[in-house]
Structures are given as structure tokens and as C-alpha cells.
Amino acid sequence: MSDPIQINSDTCVRCGACVPVCPYSAMTQAEGAVPTIDLKTCALCGACVSACPPQAIAIEPARKNEALDSFKNVWVFAEWSGSEFQGVTFELLGKARTLASDLGQKVVAILFGAGVANRAQELIAAGADEVIVADHPALAVFQDEIYAQELRQLCGAHKPAIVLFGATTLGRSLASRVAVPLYAGLTADCTGLEICPATRQLLQTRPAFGGNVMATVITPGARPQMATVRPRVMKALPADPARTGQVVLAQVAAEVLKAKARRLAFAPDTGTKINLGDAEIIIAGGRGMQKPEHFALLEELAGVLGAAVGASRAAVDANWIAYPHQVGQTGKTVCPKIYFAFGISGQIQHLAGMMSADIIIAVNKDPDAPIFKTATYGIVGDLFQILPVMTREFRKALGK
Amino acid sequence: MHIVVCIKQVPETGNVRINPETHTLMREGVTAIVNPFDMFAIEEGLRLKAKLGGRVTVITMGPPQADAAVREALAMGADDAVLISDPAFAGSDSWATSYTLAKAVQKFGDVGLVLCGKQATDGDTAQVGPGIAAHLDLPQITYVRKIDAIDETRITAQRLLENGIETVESALPCVLTVIKEINEPRLPSLKGKMAAKKAVIPVWTAADLACDPHHIGLEGSPTRVAAVFPPPTRQGGEMLTGEPETVVPQLIEKLREALLQASR
Numbered sequence: 001m002s003d004p005i006q007i008n009s010d011t012c013v014r015c016g017a018c019v020p021v022c023p024y025s026a027m028t029q030a031e032g033a034v035p036t037i038d039l040k041t042c043a044l045c046g047a048c049v050s051a052c053p054p055q056a057i058a059i060e061p062a063r064k065n066e067a068l069d070s071f072k073n074v075w076v077f078a079e080w081s082g083s084e085f086q087g088v089t090f091e092l093l094g095k096a097r098t099l100a101s102d103l104g105q106k107v108v109a110i111l112f113g114a115g116v117a118n119r120a121q122e123l124i125a126a127g128a129d130e131v132i133v134a135d136h137p138a139l140a141v142f143q144d145e146i147y148a149q150e151l152r153q154l155c156g157a158h159k160p161a162i163v164l165f166g167a168t169t170l171g172r173s174l175a176s177r178v179a180v181p182l183y184a185g186l187t188a189d190c191t192g193l194e195i196c197p198a199t200r201q202l203l204q205t206r207p208a209f210g211g212n213v214m215a216t217v218i219t220p221g222a223r224p225q226m227a228t229v230r231p232r233v234m235k236a237l238p239a240d241p242a243r244t245g246q247v248v249l250a251q252v253a254a255e256v257l258k259a260k261a262r263r264l265a266f267a268p269d270t271g272t273k274i275n276l277g278d279a280e281i282i283i284a285g286g287r288g289m290q291k292p293e294h295f296a297l298l299e300e301l302a303g304v305l306g307a308a309v310g311a312s313r314a315a316v317d318a319n320w321i322a323y324p325h326q327v328g329q330t331g332k333t334v335c336p337k338i339y340f341a342f343g344i345s346g347q348i349q350h351l352a353g354m355m356s357a358d359i360i361i362a363v364n365k366d367p368d369a370p371i372f373k374t375a376t377y378g379i380v381g382d383l384f385q386i387l388p389v390m391t392r393e394f395r396k397a398l399g400k
Numbered sequence: 401m402h403i404v405v406c407i408k409q410v411p412e413t414g415n416v417r418i419n420p421e422t423h424t425l426m427r428e429g430v431t432a433i434v435n436p437f438d439m440f441a442i443e444e445g446l447r448l449k450a451k452l453g454g455r456v457t458v459i460t461m462g463p464p465q466a467d468a469a470v471r472e473a474l475a476m477g478a479d480d481a482v483l484i485s486d487p488a489f490a491g492s493d494s495w496a497t498s499y500t501l502a503k504a505v506q507k508f509g510d511v512g513l514v515l516c517g518k519q520a521t522d523g524d525t526a527q528v529g530p531g532i533a534a535h536l537d538l539p540q541i542t543y544v545r546k547i548d549a550i551d552e553t554r555i556t557a558q559r560l561l562e563n564g565i566e567t568v569e570s571a572l573p574c575v576l577t578v579i580k581e582i583n584e585p586r587l588p589s590l591k592g593k594m595a596a597k598k599a600v601i602p603v604w605t606a607a608d609l610a611c612d613p614h615h616i617g618l619e620g621s622p623t624r625v626a627a628v629f630p631p632p633t634r635q636g637g638e639m640l641t642g643e644p645e646t647v648v649p650q651l652i653e654k655l656r657e658a659l660l661q662a663s664r
Binding site for chain 1: 535
């Protein structure tokens with residue numbers, strides 16, 4: 001049988017353009033010769049095909065799958081803030097354990113940072129069999145280009161079958177920059193992941209059209225299968241400090257560190273104690289709050305419950321509360337255990353951001369407000385009468 | 401500076417449903433709008449042009465009727481618009497879409513800044529902006545809430561992260577994705593609307609962009625939608641009635657278990 005990828009020596013101009021673009025370093029070229037392809041490392045991804053000026057390289061599409069089985073293991077990009085791991089990292093490791101055992105493969109965590117190698121054990125305790133650490137001062141904080149270049153290198157060298165990221169600002173900014181040069185499939189904001197028993201492909205389920213539609217996405221002919229995963233959907237495993245695993249230190253090559261953009265400053269958000277994305281409970285207010293001062297009532301209840309404060313677009317557009325608190329289509333998508341909606345009518349754009357909460361409690365004076373169709377528990381009434389009673393009673397119930 | 405704004409026509413959310421029998425999208429009677437995040441990108445392009453001079457070109461990839469979206473941007477004040485449309489583009493995922501848009505940006509040859517909304521409200525992927533940057537090997541600043549400074553060669557912008565605000569400096573050309581906080585989009589003027597109505601919108605096909613046929617449309621898309629189905633319906637709708645003093649204890653009783661788990 002002929003090779004699944006071929007270089008036509010009659011049309012090849014020996015320019016060498018294909019060699020550096022290969023993510024898997026499968027191409028070599030002797031001076032002035034037609035490049036050669038190592039079929040054992042070639043992933044049939046097609047990067048060389050599009051880089052070839054005279055279009056002398058061809059892949060037999062029907063045989064693309066031949067290269068897919070050489071991709072192994074489930075990778076989790078560990079999101080490290082500089083002082084701690086994002087919660088989604090542990091959720092991903094928990095999910096990756098299930099996927100890896102279905103495939104009979106390993107869970108590998110990828111950790112970038114400066115002086116972070118000693119934190120690898122936490123990832124092993126959470127489910128990783130192996131941790132690849134790139135420890136370098138230039139990786140101290142997330143930088144789109146450098147992180148993407150390093151991760152692309154690692155994927156090229158190790159050929160993971162699956163790469164998971166949290167669907168955070170960092171994860172979403174990074175994943176696409178890695179998937180593009182690898183010719184990999186990337187699915188955003190997944191809420192369900194499983195291995196198809198028949199094809200061993202990753203079935204990636206996600207909401208679309210503002211949550212009105214669910215879609216299951218596959219990557220049939222390319223690897224890695226990359227996905228960003230919505231925080232707070234997957235379950236982390238209880239940490240097992242006795243688990244053992246391997247820690248591998250990765251090289252950080254000089255060319256990886258070239259970047260055209262750099263961080264100048266970072267101003268941490270000190271105003272909000274709890275970030276909406278991480279919150280187990282969210283207390284949100286809408287147009288019915290009437291005035292910015294009234295958000296103090298929500299803050300008070302939030303204080304009692306250890307909750308974050310959210311808002312509808314109407315409240316943000318009225319300048320009653322800052323944009324980072326906005327939940328919904330043009331704000332944040334949240335997934336808490338309990339979501340309180342005070343004076344929020346429940347426009348579809350708002351629902352799109354919070355409908356996957358486990359329990360929704362709506363308080364609204366309009367009995368016909370659409371929020372009551374989505375709410376687990378609805379209370380029709382004046383929120384200004386109900387809120388203080390709630391704050392008092394919850395304080396009592398929780399013994400605070 | 402030549403600023404290119406990439407926009408997308410999307411169905412107005414809330415109108416899209418799944419036909420429960422055929423499991424296909426029901427788009428009948430659905431209004432098409434410019435993706436809300438892209439409105440901020442258009443506005444920012446216009447403001448930067450007012451400051452720096454140059455021109456703003458709006459591009460969209462879609463079926464022929466997507467030309468309504470770029471006309472809206474022209475009405476707001478964009479100088480030029482291009483519709484990127486070819487039956488060969490059908491079925492593009494975010495890899496193929498960002499490839500195609502990158503080819504269009506490349507074709508202009510003189511682009512200093514590419515602006516995108518942070519994500520489209522239909523697919524909600526937020527992958528196309530960084531994808532364009534990756535295809536063109538350009539730097540990117542995502543989730544931009546404010547541009548602090550810009551000249552012909554450099555930009556400094558603030559991006560909104562989960563835990564704070566990061567200030568990033570980048571060389572130009574650069575790809576930016578913007579969020580709602582960045583500005584308030586203007587309404588089109590009557591004069592702008594009239595001009596936009598009459599404008600002739602050039603259409604660029606796969607051949608015009610010299611696209612590799614293996615990298616566009618369904619064939620060029622590594623991902624496939626294997627199934628589409630309606631979301632699980634929410635349980636509930638239980639109404640609690642009575643005075644606050646009686647209704648709140650009722651609610652707390654119902655929440656007791658969830659609360660113990662959640663408020664640790």
C-alpha cells in the first residue's frame with residue numbers, strides 16, 4: 001500500500017517551507033533534497049499541505065484515521081493563578097480520570113508557571129498520573145502567545161488524544177491559539193464529556209443558541225480532541241494525598257518565549273469577595289431593585305450566605321452595579337447551586353446565563369414574570385419586604 | 401490605520417428552538433441581528449478611526465442575506481464592507497471560520513488592527529477571534545474593556561479577567577476581542593442608513609481569497625455536530641405563597657439540604 005501522505009518530487013521546489021510548520025517534527029530535509037516524512041510521527045494533520053507553495057504534498061483523506069491511534073492520554077491544562085489553582089482544574093482532573101480509564105490511558109496534567117514544580121503533587125492527588133511542568137520565569141503569569149507556543153510544542157512532542165481546559169477567560173483565549181496550528185478540533189464550553197464506546201471518540205456536549213439547544217460535537221478525523229469545559233459542571237474527586245505520579249520537567253525553548261504582547265499591570269478586583277464563576281450561591285438583582293443603594297440589601301444577604309452578587313443587564317445598564325456582576329448573554333454564564341433572582345423578570349438573555357443553576361429562587365411582584373416558569377421556587381411579593389426577612393431568617397437558620 | 405471589524409449575523413436569541421420531532425433547528429420567522437458583542441467592536445473601530453484617521457472595513461462571513469449585517473455597520477459609519485460568501489464555506493466550524501476570515505484580513509494587506517466581539521451569541525465559542533490571530537500569527541488581546549493608548553505601531557488595552565483587570569501592551573497589527581463594557585454603540589444616522597441601503601457590497605468567494613479547499617467549509621472543519629437535541633426541561637415552578645414571615649421559613653425548609661452543602 002502507498003503512503004497516506006506523499007510529496008510529489010516533480011513539483012516540489014525543495015523550498016523547505018513545510019519542515020518548520022510540522023507540529024510533530026515529522027519532516028526533515030537534506031540540503032537541496034525533497035523533504036522526507038517520518039510516518040511514525042506524522043499525524044496527517046495537513047499543516048505541511050497548506051504551507052507548500054507549489055501544492056506538492058497530498059494526503060489521502062480516506063486514510064487520515066491511520067494516524068489517530070498514535071495520539072494517547074487525556075491532558076488537563078492546570079490553570080494556575082500565580083498563587084493557587086482554579087477550581088475548574090480539579091473538576092477537569094476528576095472528569096479526565098473517567099475518560100482515561102474508559103480509554104485505558106493516563107491522565108496528564110500540564111502545569112505552567114514560575115517556581116511551581118512543588119505544586120505538582122496537588123494535581124496528582126486530584127487524579128493526575130503524570131504532571132508535565134514548564135517552570136520558567138517567563139511563564140509566571142498567563143501570556144497568550146508564550147503559553148500557546150509552549151503548549152503547542154508539548155502537544156507536538158507528546159501527541160495527546162484529548163486536551164481539556166477550563167472555559168475561563170484564560171482557557172478560552174489559549175485553547176484556540178493552540179488548536180489552530182495543530183489542526184486540532186476544539187469545542188467550546190462543554191457541559192458533558194464521554195467516550196463513545198464504539199468509536200472511542202470524545203463526545204463533547206455543549207449548549208448553543210443561549211442554552212435553547214444542546215449539541216454533541218465530535219472530532220472524527222483530527223487529534224488532539226480539544227475542549228474547554230464550563231466551570232462547576234464536572235465533579236472533582238476528593239484529594240488523595242497518598243496517590244503517586246510522575247513529574248516531568250519540560251524544556252522551555254528560547255523561540256517559545258518570543259511574544260509581541262506583554263502584561264504591563266494587573267489590578268486584582270478587591271471589591272468583590274467572591275467571583276461569580278466560583279460561587280456556590282448567587283444573589284442577583286434586576287430592575288426591581290430600583291436604586292443602586294438597594295444593592296446593599298443583596299450584599300447583606302450575600303454576606304450571610306457566603307454568596308456572590310449578580311445582576312441583570314437592566315441593573316447594569318442603569319449603572320446600579322458594575323458590569324463584572326452582569327449575568328446573562330452579554331455578561332457571565334454562571335452555574336451555582338442556588339441562584340436567587342430578586343426583581344428580575346427573566347428575559348431569555350438573562351436566563352441564558354443562569355439556567356443551569358441547580359436551584360433557582362425568584363422573587364418578583366409581577367405574578368406573570370417569565371422568571372417563574374424557570375424558577376424552582378417562586379415568591380410573588382414585594383422584595384423590599386421579603387429580603388430583610390430572608391436575611392434575618394437565614395442568619396438564624398445558619399446560626400450566624 | 402486600516403481597521404477591520406469582523407462581525408456575524410446571528411438569530412435573535414430566544415427565538416431558536418429545536419423541533420421536538422425532527423431534532424432540527426427551527427429558524428422560521430426568526431429575526432436576524434448583528435451579534436450584540438460585534439456592535440461594540442464596530443463602535444470601537446469608528447472611535448479609533450476618529451482618533452487616528454484611516455478607515456474602517458467591516459467583514460462578515462455568511463450566506464448572501466448576511467449582507468444586511470454589514471449594511472447596518474455601514475449605516476453606523478463604517479467606510480467599507482465585504483461579504484465573504486461561498487457555498488463552499490457552508491458547515492465551517494471555528495477552525496475553518498477563523499481560517500477564512502484570516503485569509504480575508506490578509507487579502508487587504510494593510511490591516512493595523514482586527515476587532516471582534518468576544519463571542520457570538522449563537523455558537524458562544526469565543527474561539528474565532530483568537531483563531532484569526534493564530535492563523536495570522538498576530539498577538540491578541542481578548543476580553544478588552546478599554547483601550548488606554550494606541551498609535552500606528554502599539555496598543556495598550558485593559559482586559560477583564562475573572563479576578564481583576566489586566567493591562568496588556570502589544571505591537572500592531574493585533575487582534576482584539578471586546579466586551580460590552582468598552583463603549584455604548586451609536587445609533588445609525590438617517591443619512592448613514594440611506595447610504596448603506598444603496599451601497600454595493602463586494603462579495604469575496606473562496607477563489608477570491610485563494611483559500612485552500614481542504615481548509616474551508618465542512619471539509620476544513622475538524623469538528624462535526626453529531627447530534628442536536630433540546631436541553632433538559634427544568635423541574636419546578638413551585639410557587640410559595642403567604643406573608644414574608646410565613647413564606648421565608650417555608651423556603652428555608654426546602655433549601656435546608658442544598659444550603660448545608662453550599663454554604664459550608
